[in-house]
Amino acid sequence: MSPLKITLVSIAMATHLLSLTLVTAASAANAVDSKAELSQTRKGQLNHIVKQDCGSCHGMTLKGGLGPALLPENLEGKPVLFLQHTILYGRKGTAMPPWKTLLTEQEALWISQQLKAGKIANK
Numbered sequence: 001m002s003p004l005k006i007t008l009v010s011i012a013m014a015t016h017l018l019s020l021t022l023v024t025a026a027s028a029a030n031a032v033d034s035k036a037e038l039s040q041t042r043k044g045q046l047n048h049i050v051k052q053d054c055g056s057c058h059g060m061t062l063k064g065g066l067g068p069a070l071l072p073e074n075l076e077g078k079p080v081l082f083l084q085h086t087i088l089y090g091r092k093g094t095a096m097p098p099w100k101t102l103l104t105e106q107e108a109l110w111i112s113q114q115l116k117a118g119k120i121a122n123k
């Protein structure tokens with residue numbers, strides 16, 4: 001290879017590496033973004049989902065039905081991460097389905113926190 005060709009190849013490789021670094025940095029920024037506070041619109045949608053979809057089993061006021069009641073007194077002592085896991089992955093061998101294709105980890109976490117605080121769909 002001629003020195004010129006080697007230089008060009010090195011430049012091409014450097015550019016490629018740089019673009020890889022930029023892509024990685026951009027997706028890292030996105031990952032941070034996804035940790036940002038949920039929008040009011042999305043929170044409204046989640047409230048609706050809990051009432052309508054979760055409510056079909058847990059009751060529209062979350063007092064229980066086919067699924068157990070999800071009021072703060074029922075969830076006492078159950079860690080938020082345990083509830084989040086139940087929502088995302090469901091419970092095998094029970095009617096509780098996994099929601100991971102419809103809800104993000106952050107959204108399932110938010111719902112769990114709201115449930116424990118009695119701030120969601122229970123009025």
Ligand code: HEC
Pocket residue numbers: 049050053054055056057058066067068070074075078083086087091094095096097099111
């Ligand atoms: C098809 C019925 C059904 C639907 C729909 C459903 N659940 Fe459930 N869920 C259940 C059942 C049944 C259980 C109890 C599972 C068991 O026996 O451990 C349960 C358990 C749970 C628990 C654990 C409660 C505890 O005390 O440990 C949480 C939290 C929960 N569901 C949240 C949700 C949320 C949030 C939604 C909507 C995104 C939802 N569920 C939709 C049937 C359902």
